[in-house]
Amino acid sequence: xxxxxxxxxxxxxxxxxxxxxxxxxxxxxxxxxxxxxxxxxxxxxxxxxxxxxxxxxxxxxxxxxxxxxxxxxxxxxxxxxxxxxxxxxxxxxxxxxxxxxxxxxxxxxxxxxxxxxxxxxxxxxxxxxxxxxxxxxxxxxxxxxxxxxxxxxxxxxxxxxxxxxxxxxxxxxxxxxxxxxxxxxxxxxxxxxxxxxxxxxxxxxxxxxxxxx
Numbered sequence: 001x002x003x004x005x006x007x008x009x010x011x012x013x014x015x016x017x018x019x020x021x022x023x024x025x026x027x028x029x030x031x032x033x034x035x036x037x038x039x040x041x042x043x044x045x046x047x048x049x050x051x052x053x054x055x056x057x058x059x060x061x062x063x064x065x066x067x068x069x070x071x072x073x074x075x076x077x078x079x080x081x082x083x084x085x086x087x088x089x090x091x092x093x094x095x096x097x098x099x100x101x102x103x104x105x106x107x108x109x110x111x112x113x114x115x116x117x118x119x120x121x122x123x124x125x126x127x128x129x130x131x132x133x134x135x136x137x138x139x140x141x142x143x144x145x146x147x148x149x150x151x152x153x154x155x156x157x158x159x160x161x162x163x164x165x166x167x168x169x170x171x172x173x174x175x176x177x178x179x180x181x182x183x184x185x186x187x188x189x190x191x192x193x194x195x196x197x198x199x200x201x202x203x204x205x206x207x208x209x210x211x212x213x
Contacts, residue, residue: 014051014052015049015050015051015135015136016049016050016051017047017048017049017050017136017137018047018048018049018050019046019047020046021043021046021047021048023045023090023093026043026048026088026095027088029041029048030086030088030095038052038053039051039052039053040052040053040084040096040097040099041086041095041096041097042095042096042135042137042139042142043088043093043094043095043096043137043142044094044137044138044141044142045092045093045094047136047137048137049135049136049137051133051135054132054133056132056156056192057099057130057132057133059192060130060132060154060156060190060192061084061099061100061128061130063189063190063198063201064100064128064130064152064154064159064186064190065100065128066198066202067186067189067190067202067205068100068102068128068178068181070202070205070206070209071178071181071182071205071209072104072178074206074209074210075180075209077104077178078104078107078108078111079102079103079104079107080102080103080104080106080107080110080111080113081100081101081102082098082100082101082102082103082116082124083100083101084097084098084099084100084101085097085098085101085116087101087118087123087124087127087146088118089118089119089146090119091119092145092146094142094145094146095142096139096142096143098124098127098128098129099127099128099129099130100127100128101124101126101127101128101148102124102125102126102177103122103124103125104125104126104177104178105125105149105177106122106125109121109122110122118146123146123147123148123149124148125148125149125150125177126148126149126150126151126152126175126177126178127143127148127150127151127152128151128152128154129151129152129153129154130154131153131154131155131156132155132156140162140169143164143169144164144167144168144169147164148164149163149164149176149177150162150163150164150175150176150177151164151169152175154187154190157187158187159183159184159186159187159190161173161174161175161183163176182208182209182212185208186205189201189202189204189205
């Protein structure tokens with residue numbers, strides 16, 4: 001049975017948009033911010049958007065990532081996590097940080113890679129976007145340009161799977177990267193108003209997976 005949550009309370013985020021940004025300027029800004037900046041950027045070859053993230057955004061990101069990890073663990077699916085690393089390609093003049101990302105299809109190829117070079121290595125097979133507030137830059141178009149096969153979008157009430165085909169994303173009923181993942185049912189475990197601690201959510205999620213076998 002599918003569960004759809006009511007819209008979550010949206011927390012304010014600070015946004016800063018810069019137009020007519022060159023690639024060199026984009027890299028200079030990223031280098032100036034450093035790796036531990038707590039800011040999510042989106043660069044589409046011209047416009048650079050910088051956003052802080054809210055507590056609710058980070059809570060959804062962490063919990064959904066835990067659910068993915070628990071599912072792949074139960075199903076013995078190999079994963080390599082990329083987290084919210086900066087993912088950019090100079091020749092495409094595109095870059096961003098996903099909220100979370102994984103190599104799954106290409107896990108073995110990426111297993112020992114410590115510093116991915118996206119001009120050489122494959123992009124993450126799955127990127128997760130937590131969308132509890134709007135962005136100015138179209139991040140899906142950046143993902144498509146970078147060749148990410150699948151993007152999951154969670155807006156606080158539903159999880160949407162998007163697959164890349166012919167340069168564009170189309171909605172899909174299920175994931176090809178994580179086959180069998182309960183896309184519709186998982187939202188019940190992401191309800192911020194449920195009076196249940198996080199570990200109990202994970203236990204119940206694992207029980208639901210095992211009961212489905």
